[in-house]
Amino acid sequence: MDNRKIIHQEIVLKLCDLLRYIETQLAKDWSVDNINDYLSIVALAKRMNMSVRSLTSYFKLYSGESLGKYIASRRAEYAARVFRLFPRISTAEVSRLNGFFNPPALYLFLKKYGVYKPSDLRKPTQLNIHLEFRKEIHETSYMVFKLRHGQYNDCNSIEFEENNWQLIENSISDATPSGYVGIAIDNYIEDDENSGTFMAGVIYDHKIVKVPKEFGVRIINRGQYAVFTHKGSYSLLSEFYNSVIAFLQNTTELDVELGMPIFEKYLNSPTDTPAEELITELWIPIKQ
Numbered sequence: 001m002d003n004r005k006i007i008h009q010e011i012v013l014k015l016c017d018l019l020r021y022i023e024t025q026l027a028k029d030w031s032v033d034n035i036n037d038y039l040s041i042v043a044l045a046k047r048m049n050m051s052v053r054s055l056t057s058y059f060k061l062y063s064g065e066s067l068g069k070y071i072a073s074r075r076a077e078y079a080a081r082v083f084r085l086f087p088r089i090s091t092a093e094v095s096r097l098n099g100f101f102n103p104p105a106l107y108l109f110l111k112k113y114g115v116y117k118p119s120d121l122r123k124p125t126q127l128n129i130h131l132e133f134r135k136e137i138h139e140t141s142y143m144v145f146k147l148r149h150g151q152y153n154d155c156n157s158i159e160f161e162e163n164n165w166q167l168i169e170n171s172i173s174d175a176t177p178s179g180y181v182g183i184a185i186d187n188y189i190e191d192d193e194n195s196g197t198f199m200a201g202v203i204y205d206h207k208i209v210k211v212p213k214e215f216g217v218r219i220i221n222r223g224q225y226a227v228f229t230h231k232g233s234y235s236l237l238s239e240f241y242n243s244v245i246a247f248l249q250n251t252t253e254l255d256v257e258l259g260m261p262i263f264e265k266y267l268n269s270p271t272d273t274p275a276e277e278l279i280t281e282l283w284i285p286i287k288q
Contacts, residue, residue: 007062013213014048015062018055020147020216021047022071023197026078027183027218027261036099039071075099076113077187077196079106083121084186086256087249091118122249131247133226133254138283141178143218144168144211145201152184155198156234158271164200165266171212172202179203182264194238201263223260225283233275237264244282260285 007015025038037043044067045055059067079098082089095106107118146164154160165180183199203220211217230240248256267279 007058011058012062014050015059016147016214017216018044018048018059020145022074023147023185023199024216024218026074027185027199035075035097039075041067041071072109073113074197076110076115077185079110080115080118080121081185082258083118085245085248085262086258087122088255089258094118129243129247129250131228131243133228135286136225136227138220138223138225139205140222141203141205141220142207143181143199143201143203143220144172144208144215145183145199145218146215148198148200149196150198151195152198152238153194153235155182155200156270160200161269161271165202168200168202168215171215172204172208172210175204175206175208177202178205180266180269182266183261184264218261220261220263223257223285224288225260226254226286228282228284230280230282231276232278234270234278234280235275237280240280240282244284248284254284255287257285257287 021044022039025035041052041056045052048055050058056067059070063070075098079094082094082097083091091103091106095101095103098106098109100106100109110116110118146168148155148164169177179202181201181203183201184196185198186196199216199218201218208217228240228244230237248254262285263283265281265283267281268277270278
């Protein structure tokens with residue numbers, strides 16, 4: 001039985017908002033101070049205007065796991081993401097940003113949740129690779145998004161597009177989108193490389209006044225990006241990501257900016273474009 005069906009819809013919307021809040025706090029790429037305070041169960045219950053007991057009970061019923069375990073596992077995965085994508089940041093700094101006093105404490109935390117070792121995450125996947133890219137300024141925009149946990153392969157269908165990007169666009173009929181984007185946060189768990197959290201978003205040039213409760217909003221601030229272009233099926237994006245990461249780990253041309261999001265931008269759609277003609281841009285924030 002799907003426990004979500006027995007929870008009042010108002011509570012379901014609150015829990016969806018909570019999941020988006022946790023992800024967006026973490027997804028600020030460690031620019032948030034006192035992360036332990038922001039993501040404590042007491043602070044989250046206060047934000048949701050619920051008691052700790054009610055919040056934790058409803059969350060367990062809704063998701064099948066405890067709220068404390070969920071928060072901890074997501075923090076571990078985001079820490080692994082920093083190790084993977086920002087190899088020049090010291091282990092001590094990653095530990096501090098993730099709310100730990102020293103690297104050994106973070107290592108034990110990652111091990112507990114089955115995440116790859118930092119040393120494995122920082123190993124160059126390829127050497128002497130060069131990829132073409134362009135530099136571009138991304139102006140401040142507002143991303144209205146839906147959040148999904150699960151297999152990335154499930155995000156590659158026309159049905160997924162209709163239930164996410166198209167649904168968002170249709171729900172905000174008084175504004176014109178400036179682009180369609182996605183932010184993927186891998187699980188970084190051994191033997192589970194093809195799943196994670198995916199934010200399917202539509203970006204607008206100005207703030208949307210009225211956003212339906214089932215969607216979240218995230219600001220993408222102005223910044224400089226290195227833009228890498230992929231042509232072909234979405235099923236090949238993982239391989240493309242690995243090539244870009246390998247290039248970033250071994251190049252001195254670019255220095256990735258920690259405080260900005262990495263996102264995909266989709267220039268066409270599988271609803272009317274053959275898979276081999278799909279164009280996806282990977283926007284990597286860089287220091288100016």
